[in-house]
Amino acid sequence: MRRENLTKEDIIQFSQDACKWVKEFARPTKKTKTGKIEQEGLYQRTDVTPYMHVFAFHIPLFMQELLQQNLCLQWFTTSGIEKKNHEHVRLFFGGTTMGGGTEQTAAYQINSFENRQIYFRINKTPTSYSEKVLTAFDKINE
Numbered sequence: 001m002r003r004e005n006l007t008k009e010d011i012i013q014f015s016q017d018a019c020k021w022v023k024e025f026a027r028p029t030k031k032t033k034t035g036k037i038e039q040e041g042l043y044q045r046t047d048v049t050p051y052m053h054v055f056a057f058h059i060p061l062f063m064q065e066l067l068q069q070n071l072c073l074q075w076f077t078t079s080g081i082e083k084k085n086h087e088h089v090r091l092f093f094g095g096t097t098m099g100g101g102t103e104q105t106a107a108y109q110i111n112s113f114e115n116r117q118i119y120f121r122i123n124k125t126p127t128s129y130s131e132k133v134l135t136a137f138d139k140i141n142e
């Protein structure tokens, strides 16, 4: 599904596989008349999340619509934005004050931090330093 040039058949196969996966996820326990378990159930139908529903029943339709216009779903991924949001949340909540102790908004603080990181990278600012040890001998011979 990561390919850009999917065919109609690929999309149909994806749709069938996704539906099969959701049905398997929510398969019921089946018992015989004597009460012996024939098939162990996994989750309840109510455990199917809206994401799973969309994945199996709407995404294939989106893919078909996009294919008709020579587009593909991969081009509309928001994973870059999700990743950035994750980094920002981690940075903010990983901070010792979590934005407290200042009048600045969280967004301002996060952007300031990132801007400093970019500045350091562009200007090749060293991120560490080595301590120089001066001994009495060095001082005499300077």
Ligand SMILES: [Zn+2]
Binding pocket: 053, 057, 058
């Ligand atoms: Zn729906």
